[in-house]
Amino acid sequence: MKTYYIYILKCADGLLYTGFTNNIERRLLEHQKGKNKGSFTYSRRPVELIFYQEFNDVNQAISFENKIKKWSAKKKLALAKGNFDMLQILSECRNATHYKYKD
Numbered sequence: 001m002k003t004y005y006i007y008i009l010k011c012a013d014g015l016l017y018t019g020f021t022n023n024i025e026r027r028l029l030e031h032q033k034g035k036n037k038g039s040f041t042y043s044r045r046p047v048e049l050i051f052y053q054e055f056n057d058v059n060q061a062i063s064f065e066n067k068i069k070k071w072s073a074k075k076k077l078a079l080a081k082g083n084f085d086m087l088q089i090l091s092e093c094r095n096a097t098h099y100k101y102k103d
Contacts, residue, residue, distance in 0.1 A: 011044035051080035
């Protein structure tokens with residue numbers, strides 16, 4: 001059975017990159033060596049792997065990647081640190097129109 005990975009890299013400038021691969025070691029090496037000059041991480045090296053999650057189902061992996069790509073950096077860092085309490089707090093809606101804030 002094939003394994004897929006969703007990963008988060010912390011770039012030298014502090015920005016985060018979220019990606020998908022079926023070979024985490026190879027992909028991290030490609031980021032570090034700057035294989036693709038047009039990539040987000042090319043000019044932000046070195047990069048540090050701060051999180052990865054394994055999946056056996058490619059569709060689940062892609063779905064999770066698409067989900068966390070929309071997250072804030074704070075939320076991604078909470079996930080990477082395993083701080084699930086903070087992750088939940090950052091996931092709560094804070095709009096004035098949310099039911100918690102209506103009279």
